[in-house]
Amino acid sequence: MPKVSEAYLASRRQHILDAAIACFARNGFHQTTTDDICREAEISPGALYGYFSSKEEIIKAVAAQQSQDERMNNLVKQMETTEDFLQLESLLTYWFSRLERPEIDTALRVRVRSWTEALQNPLVKEDVLARWKDRLSTGQEWIGKSQERGEINPDLDTQAAARALQAVLDGFVLQWTIDPDIDIQNFLEVVIALFGGSFWQGEQKSKGNGRLLAADG
Numbered sequence: 001m002p003k004v005s006e007a008y009l010a011s012r013r014q015h016i017l018d019a020a021i022a023c024f025a026r027n028g029f030h031q032t033t034t035d036d037i038c039r040e041a042e043i044s045p046g047a048l049y050g051y052f053s054s055k056e057e058i059i060k061a062v063a064a065q066q067s068q069d070e071r072m073n074n075l076v077k078q079m080e081t082t083e084d085f086l087q088l089e090s091l092l093t094y095w096f097s098r099l100e101r102p103e104i105d106t107a108l109r110v111r112v113r114s115w116t117e118a119l120q121n122p123l124v125k126e127d128v129l130a131r132w133k134d135r136l137s138t139g140q141e142w143i144g145k146s147q148e149r150g151e152i153n154p155d156l157d158t159q160a161a162a163r164a165l166q167a168v169l170d171g172f173v174l175q176w177t178i179d180p181d182i183d184i185q186n187f188l189e190v191v192i193a194l195f196g197g198s199f200w201q202g203e204q205k206s207k208g209n210g211r212l213l214a215a216d217g
Contacts, residue, residue, distance in 0.1 A: 013051045016041050017065060020058050025109040029059050029117050056123070063114045064127040089192050095169065096188045099176065112177050136162045165195070 019041035023032040034055050038048050052058045098104055118125035139162030146152040152161070168191055176182055193199040 009051075012047075016043070016048060016051055017058070017061055020062055021110050022106060024059075024062060024113055025106040028113055034058075056121075059117065059121070060123045060127065062110060063117070063124045064130075088195065092188060092191060092195075096172075096184050099184055105177070105180070108173050108177050112174055132166070135166055139165055168194075 016037065020032070020037045023036045023040050026032075027036070032055075034045060034048060037055075037058065038045050041048070052061070099108075114124055114128055118128040136159060140158040143152055143156075143158045143161050147154045147156070147158070172182075172187060176184075190199070
């Protein structure tokens with residue numbers, strides 16, 4: 001018999017995961033059965049179990065799967081060396097623009113469901129926390145360097161600041177998956193104002209206590 005290539009095996013495994021993601025997005029983790037996934041993937045149960053031993057293993061694989069976004073990664077690297085708040089603005093603008101992709105709704109619905117699943121599934125919780133930790137680490141590093149350059153208020157705790165930024169993004173995901181009619185552009189403008197320092201006006205702006213960016217000069 002001809003030897004099956006690693007690339008073929010990886011492709012078949014991903015095909016099953018893509019089918020599972022579609023099912024999980026529609027019906028949730030617990031309402032979806034392995035038979036549902038097989039029908040979506042158009043494969044037999046035997047074929048599925050050749051790659052995954054159980055639905056639990058599929059859930060864990062879906063929760064752990066992270067999409068690699070080359071442009072997003074490049075923007076993050078630019079922010080590490082560029083002394084300009086516009087880099088953060090560019091990152092936020094690009095992140096919100098991804099919501100216009102036709103396939104993003106499925107991915108975000110599964111992300112929200114994975115948060116719920118993490119409350120009762122230790123394996124999923126472990127993967128969700130690992131992804132959050134990785135994002136927080138990247139955010140803290142950038143904020144710390146920006147503080148050293150005098151761009152961001154040095155009195156702010158870097159981890160808390162990174163969590164605040166992540167909370168805004170994840171919070172919008174939660175709202176948007178339930179109410180996709182939210183005006184993305186208007187929300188983005190407010191987020192940029194919040195982190196850019198132009199949210200407050202008059203006396204409130206002069207206090208500057210709640211702003212992420214340090215005062216000019």
